[in-house]
Amino acid sequence: MTTGPEHLGDELQDLLDARLDASSRAKAERHLQVCEVCRLEWRSLAAIRQAVRSALAPEELPAGLAEETAEQFERSGRIRGPLPMKTAAAIAAGLAAIVLFLWIGRFRDVAAVVDRDYEAVREEKVPLEMRTPDPQALERFFADRGIRFRTRVFDLGMMGYRLVGGRVDVVAGRPSALFVYRGEQNKILVCQMFEGSARDLPRGAEMRRHGGISFFVYRRDARTLVFWPEGEVLCVLTSDGDAEELIALAFVKAVPA
Amino acid sequence: MTDPSASDAEDRRAEFEREAIPLMRDAYNLALRLTRQPENARDLVQETYLRAYRTFANFRHGTNCRAWLFTILYSVFVNRYRKERREPKSLSVEELEERFHRTLESKSAADLVSTSDAPAWSDPDVERAVSDLPPKLRTTVLMVDVGELTYEEAATALGCPVGTVRSRLSRARKALFVTLEEYARRAGYLRNASEEK
Numbered sequence: 001m002t003t004g005p006e007h008l009g010d011e012l013q014d015l016l017d018a019r020l021d022a023s024s025r026a027k028a029e030r031h032l033q034v035c036e037v038c039r040l041e042w043r044s045l046a047a048i049r050q051a052v053r054s055a056l057a058p059e060e061l062p063a064g065l066a067e068e069t070a071e072q073f074e075r076s077g078r079i080r081g082p083l084p085m086k087t088a089a090a091i092a093a094g095l096a097a098i099v100l101f102l103w104i105g106r107f108r109d110v111a112a113v114v115d116r117d118y119e120a121v122r123e124e125k126v127p128l129e130m131r132t133p134d135p136q137a138l139e140r141f142f143a144d145r146g147i148r149f150r151t152r153v154f155d156l157g158m159m160g161y162r163l164v165g166g167r168v169d170v171v172a173g174r175p176s177a178l179f180v181y182r183g184e185q186n187k188i189l190v191c192q193m194f195e196g197s198a199r200d201l202p203r204g205a206e207m208r209r210h211g212g213i214s215f216f217v218y219r220r221d222a223r224t225l226v227f228w229p230e231g232e233v234l235c236v237l238t239s240d241g242d243a244e245e246l247i248a249l250a251f252v253k254a255v256p257a
Numbered sequence: 258m259t260d261p262s263a264s265d266a267e268d269r270r271a272e273f274e275r276e277a278i279p280l281m282r283d284a285y286n287l288a289l290r291l292t293r294q295p296e297n298a299r300d301l302v303q304e305t306y307l308r309a310y311r312t313f314a315n316f317r318h319g320t321n322c323r324a325w326l327f328t329i330l331y332s333v334f335v336n337r338y339r340k341e342r343r344e345p346k347s348l349s350v351e352e353l354e355e356r357f358h359r360t361l362e363s364k365s366a367a368d369l370v371s372t373s374d375a376p377a378w379s380d381p382d383v384e385r386a387v388s389d390l391p392p393k394l395r396t397t398v399l400m401v402d403v404g405e406l407t408y409e410e411a412a413t414a415l416g417c418p419v420g421t422v423r424s425r426l427s428r429a430r431k432a433l434f435v436t437l438e439e440y441a442r443r444a445g446y447l448r449n450a451s452e453e454k
Contacts (some may be wrong), residue, residue, distance in 0.1 A: 010427065013423065013426065013427050013430075017401075017408070017426075037361075040361055041358075041361060044361060044434050045430050045431075045434070047432045047434075048434050048437070049430065051378050051400060051403050051433075051437070052383060052387060052402045052403060053403060054380065054383070054435065055378075055381075055382075055383035055384050056286075056290065056383070056384060056387065056399075056403045058282055058283065058286045059285070059286055060282070060283050061285050062295065062299060063304060065281070065285065065303070066278070066281055066403045068303065069281070069302065069303050069306045069307070070304075073270075073306075073307070073310050074309050083315060090375060116444060129311065170392070193312070196268055201385075218410050234277070234450035
């Protein structure tokens with residue numbers, strides 16, 4: 001064995017692979033001059049390394065391999081790399097602006113979406129999923145369709161509006177119970193209920209207080225939207241009719257949480 | 258106006274062609290020794306270069322591109338070809354050391370390596386002996402002795418400590434010496450060690 005203190009042991013491999021510093025190498029080489037055992041082992045290892053390098057000399061690349069690989073580059077597109085700082089900063093700023101816009105827009109859209117829904121119903125662009133004059137039947141329909149909160153479909157007969165029917169819509173990504181009334185001169189009144197709070201509403205509302213409840217009134221040309229919260233649900237009435245009449249209707253039908 | 262990102266991509270591609278493409282022959286040879294099948298070696302090289310091309314931005318300039326390519330190649334090889342294979346049982350370190358030094362003590366073996374600069378072993382025998390090494394030892398020899406990676410580069414490529422590379426290389430060379438000595442003795446180049454005494 002060459003692992004005793006008098007022999008180089010593993011240092012032979014480090015010498016062979018040029019991993020010794022100058023001082024250690026000189027010391028090892030001096031040892032090899034006087035130690036036949038280590039010299040024999042060193043020569044054996046060197047011979048093996050040389051034999052392996054010689055026997056496993058590199059073969060030529062197969063014909064066409066480089067070309068085929070280059071074609072794959074073309075098909076794979078560009079190298080993915082880090083974006084230049086300016087480009088990355090511009091993209092980050094753009095994304096931030098989009099997120100901010102969507103965040104703000106999400107709330108602004110609540111009124112816009114309700115407004116748009118009213119228009120779609122008025123022009124009969126969206127079908128009602130259930131047509132019924134029975135408020136309780138429509139409430140059951142909403143429950144069956146997965147509306148999680150308890151809906152209150154008003155009976156507005158005393159105010160000259162009859163219930164037509166309803167559908168499940170979506171407002172700001174949340175399911176909304178939408179129901180439609182028709183009044184004199186074929187006026188349309190739409191009510192929606194969806195999970196949300198006053199914080200979801202956009203700025204610019206006209207505030208009204210009645211019976212301890214805050215009402216948020218938005219006017220868009222001849223159209224009026226009146227929002228109010230009931231617990232975790234936002235309710236809204238929309239109509240092209242008289243604004244004060246609609247607001248009064250909301251006052252009557254709203255229930256404190 | 259030139260799109261700066263397109264220009265950067267072109268620069269990177271040019272650099273890839275300059276750095277990595279000339280090493281394809283080395284990569285192919287490593288792939289060939291690992292897979293032992295020319296067709297598999299072709300596939301392995303193509304997959305390696307495709308991955309290298311896509312991730313060339315990760316290559317640190319000034320480092321060894323061959324080592325970086327070998328790292329990718331070995332990773333692809335392990336994932337694709339070595340999933341179900343178990344490491345065959347090899348000689349323990351103690352057994353190997355004993356056999357290595359017993360072989361060295363044979364005067365004929367000493368003559369074999371000391372009387373000529375050129376080893377007497379035939380290339381096919383060496384190739385066979387390397388091929389018969391346990392995979393981890395064989396891979397280390399291929400990376401360091403054939404691929405000329407440093408221990409550190411080989412350790413990165415193989416995903417193991419530098420000390421493990423050192424120890425595998427030591428065992429591999431000694432195992433090769435013992436095996437080749439046996440081949441030579443069987444072929445009549447050497448007398449049995451016991452006949453010497």
